[in-house]
Amino acid sequence: MIFEQIATGGCQSYLIGCTETHAAALIDPEVSQLDQYLALAARDGLHIRYLIDTHTHADHFSGTHTLAKRLHAPVVMHRNSPMPFVDMRLGDGEMLMLGRMRIEALHTPGHTRDSMCLRLEDRVFTGDTLLIGGTGRTDLPSGDPLALHDSLFNHLLKLDPALKIFPAHDYKGRKSSTIADELSSNPRLQYTDPAAFAELMNTLNLSMPTHITEALRVNMSGGKSVSQMLDEAAASVPFMSLAALKARVEQADTSLIVLDVRERDAYEAGHIPGARLLPRGQLELRVNQELPDPTRRILACCEIGKVSTLATATLREMGFAGAVALDGGMKAWREAGYPLKTGSEP
Template sequence: FMEREYANVHRGTHLLSRKATERFEEAYYVVADFIGAELRKGCVVFTSNTTHAIDLCSHVMADRPGKVVTTEMEHHSNELPHRRRGALLRCRVHDDGTLDLGHLEELLRKHEVKLVCVTAGSNITGVMPDVHKIARMAHDNGALILVDAAQAIARHRLDVKAPDDPEHLDFVAAAGHKAYAPFGAGFLYGPRSVLDQAPPYLPGGGTALAVNAREAEFLGAPDRHHGGTPNIAGIVAMARSLMFLQSIGLDEIRAHEVKLTQQILDGLTKIGGITVYGPPTAAERLGVVSFNIEGVSELIAAAVLSEEGGIAVRSGRFCAHMYMDRLLASPAYKLGGDVVPSGAIRASIGLYNDATDVERLIEFVGKVRARKWVGRYKMKGDEMSAEFAGRCADRWMEATQEGEGYSMGEEIGNPRGYEFEILQPEGGCRSYLIADPETKQAAIVDPLRERVDDYLDLLQAKRYQLVYTIETHTHADHLSGSPRLKDLTGAKMLMHANTHVACVDRGLKDGDIIELGRVKMEVIATPGHTHDSVCLVLPDRVLTGDTLLIGGCGRTDLPTGDSSALFHSLQRLLALPDDTGVFPAHDYDGRRASTLGRERKNNARLKLPTVEEFSGSMKKMNLPMPPNLGEVLNTNQRCL
């Protein structure tokens, strides 16, 4: 559509405008069909989102006599628009979060009510009120019903029923992005007679039939409420998304959701110490599960799940503060531990999820419950910042002040025939970008997990294709970014063949050549710091990982370290020409590079003539251990 038919609608007779208008008009019928509606007595008005749709409903009902009833479980969008236009009543919920229909009946009987507003599915508990039963109750008392279908629209079948059916849903509001469409398009379904009688929601272009100096004659609905140019592409995309869901089948989608949601509920129950809000079985709820972990703030839990598990959850009160506060205070949900939550963590099931995603969620919730996260997290107000203990730890590798090193562009010179960039040049941990400027193929060496988003931005800006991530060894001081880059870009992960890391795509051996377009890198196996250490030789420089540092070398007192092996590995590096640039994986004094000639002259470790002397010197280093060493190694080896 965007390539071949994109134009304004209802504005011209040229071909593109006619094609765009055809697609736009088709969307009315797609939406109506999706919710089981007809468009003679009913009408679909396009909006920008669900909040806009609910506000439009509130607008067209504003001048009618009577009060509006909402419920304690509503999203703010189904509360605040009505609150600003008149008297409001609120139906209670039970302690377990379900709707108190007895109280609703009492409100309808005692008051003149014009509109009952209720969600089709709670965005916190997944509770699904019987909207058709509520519609009958409303109609029996002379009221109409508005259903907020934002959470439910893509999760289970919604049928408004015929206009003369006592259980007919008068108004339905929803948004396309809840149905996997782009943001910015939604709709309100409602009675055509009500929409026609109300004044235009936003008078302007496209809403009037005739305008003179004193008055305006407005079109009927839906056009009278479409002020200005609509989000044409968004509306067309929303229609296509609804058609996509129909092609799968809403019953199939619902069955998929119920199965995975029950897996979450069972898994959380098995962990223990987890408070889950809402019905105990998946068949009674939408595929959203909100919970708290005993003794752990919801902000910290969500941060750990994101930063260490790669799991997107939401935390807080989910724009339904009254409902969340009611649940937190309810005797039905007794919270243990010394941390009093102000909200909850919410996991939601989508079409794209499968059982392995749920297993990962349960695994990491279990880690949070056992306080076995790796990072350090700071909370300030409602904001959480993550500081990985597995991020590059300050000065745990050997570093000396001997040798000033060089900045790029000095004695080492610029790379010949390839692009080369030091990433995090001011940090203690160094990563490197290498690329062929002709083919735009790129590799990142020793990427840091917390900088993955920065790498992606850089690759996009330079229009590079990430072909490889290369790890010079298994890191013990920070979390590797390679697994996440693999998942996000399809790049292959390269490491020494002896590594214990589970997700390596190609095991490297001594003498292997890594080709990156026209750029070639030679692999030198350099065991010592770890058994899987390698260095990468480019035409004018060598990336030495933790084998050779500026003024020092890698330590050998960590798992798989071997001083004798490191001595021999350093001798192999010294066989390279003296003008070869040295680019290590660490430097803590702002030095970006050195040369082999300079290191041969100034590096005390390289001056030790025998294995025995070298090994004795390494035993005296007495360096602090990296924080959370075991957890970091385990995370990197398992590619978590």
């Protein structure tokens, strides 16, 4: 078996491959690590045939949908997954053929209704069902502490105690454990009575994941996160430095249109001398009136550089091939002590 474990903060992803056929599967990929996964697969000569999520993630952004479009590989989840873009839905005990290897799906609801673990040879990928020294939480959408107790004590923990476990999360730098070790040392697994276990899980009072609403929206719809949209926009546009723009402003360079895409109050409080105001929310509606010549070179700026990056990508999509974004924003411009003009005039 070819095996790679990739950590992204506390998130754990796994690339597994057959040494004979080089067929591979990627388990619980995180969207910010896509290039890393592809580089590892290329290094080992692997062909990624399956993209698997062990459950609907609420605390990070899954990379399965994006990779599926890039690799033309199926997204695999449990039958109960709410995702509309899942290509292959597994039931309890069903298997994927990965070259000479077999990946068996074990339905383990509790953390979410669609949670599953994946058994492969000497190991089990436990998702958020069983963690090292803990378990998945049950207070997120479709969580159920009694279902998690049943999944653990009547199913997962009855497997061979020697099996290694590889969870979808670990925040202490630990890579793996075994079922035997968890049975003996995991504090949550000492609550063998269902009612006592449920009471424990219901009184943990854990804080909500930072991006839970956005993560659930993205992971359940196949849409994009704001961060992903920004990354894609940044990869499609050129940038100009603060110093380069300052030099053009001092030279009164009229070949460059500086377009401030903030709201009017922010613009009037202080803007780059000569900059025009065109708020991002009005860009598409007013662009023909404000920018009639698509051959002009245009630089978009905003407060911290994110909105202007999106605006520049939009301008380039609309045919303004000379559009560039400011590397930084008005905050950095002010902190550098560069010239400002107040009021409604450019």
